[in-house]
Amino acid sequence: MARTRARATRRRWLLPLVLVALVVAVAVAGEAIARAQVHARVAGAIDSELPGSTGVSTSLPAHPILIDLVRGRLTDLEIHADRVPLESVLAEPLSVTAVDVRIGSASLTSPMTVHDVTASATVPMSDLSALAAARLGHGGVLGDLRVSGGAGELTVSARVAGALPVEIALRPEARERELRLVPTRMTIAGADVGLTSPRLAEWGIDPAALGVRIGLDDAPPGIELRSAEVTPDGLRVTLTADRLVADGASGDGHGMTGTRTRSAPSASGYYAQS
Numbered sequence: 001m002a003r004t005r006a007r008a009t010r011r012r013w014l015l016p017l018v019l020v021a022l023v024v025a026v027a028v029a030g031e032a033i034a035r036a037q038v039h040a041r042v043a044g045a046i047d048s049e050l051p052g053s054t055g056v057s058t059s060l061p062a063h064p065i066l067i068d069l070v071r072g073r074l075t076d077l078e079i080h081a082d083r084v085p086l087e088s089v090l091a092e093p094l095s096v097t098a099v100d101v102r103i104g105s106a107s108l109t110s111p112m113t114v115h116d117v118t119a120s121a122t123v124p125m126s127d128l129s130a131l132a133a134a135r136l137g138h139g140g141v142l143g144d145l146r147v148s149g150g151a152g153e154l155t156v157s158a159r160v161a162g163a164l165p166v167e168i169a170l171r172p173e174a175r176e177r178e179l180r181l182v183p184t185r186m187t188i189a190g191a192d193v194g195l196t197s198p199r200l201a202e203w204g205i206d207p208a209a210l211g212v213r214i215g216l217d218d219a220p221p222g223i224e225l226r227s228a229e230v231t232p233d234g235l236r237v238t239l240t241a242d243r244l245v246a247d248g249a250s251g252d253g254h255g256m257t258g259t260r261t262r263s264a265p266s267a268s269g270y271y272a273q274s
Helices: 002-049 066-071 125-135 198-202
Strands: 057-059 073-085 095-107 112-124 142-150 153-160 164-175 178-188 191-193 212-215 224-231 234-246 256-259
Touching (some): 066 073, 112 125, 125 142, 125 212, 125 234, 142 224, 164 224
Antiparallel strands (some): 095 112, 112 234, 142 153, 153 164, 164 178, 178 191, 178 212
16 A cells, blocks of 8 residues: 555656656757757848858857747847858959858848848958959059058059059058048059159059949948958958848848948048949
């Protein structure tokens, strides 16, 4: 009789433990499924907005996100990509690498809305060289263009008419909706040449087009350029946005719309316009 009561007592304790274990297992499985769905949703959005992106991964908050999903909003989302082509948003043959994006919050309803976005990426030297060749060739006068970096500036090395070596130093400036590479000095055959020297015209070089402007005119409204820094790998840029809405049905031709509240001063210099 005592053994029967002992077994019954154990069963009474065992049943709640089994139920708790089942609830935990379901919650863990649900959390894993939820995280997988969020990863897939983010990857799909990036592929839609920036086709051709590679190495895309997401980092979600450490706390369980099931509650966030019920609320319809995620917080503290991080996204990384190895490479992102920018032809679709900048109308330039450029790509960026080592892309890191931090998002303060993101809604999970349609259209997807994100707030407090900060993104950093590197424009490789190879892409900068291609851009320099397209913008600074001066009708073929300058050839063999290549870009290197150091001391906070980019250096464009080239040859005038395939003979005289030329170097143009460019200082990057981040100006709200554009990146400007402002010429600071120029040498020809090792001798300093003034940026407004009439000798440049004699060699077929337009003094008014020694720099480069990359506008964000075709990028979604609300995105602003905050900084641009020369690194050994290329040009590291940081962009921000207060609010972006992924909405393929927007009438402005962009897949995303946005708003901004900050402003930045203008700049001046000599530029080869897009």
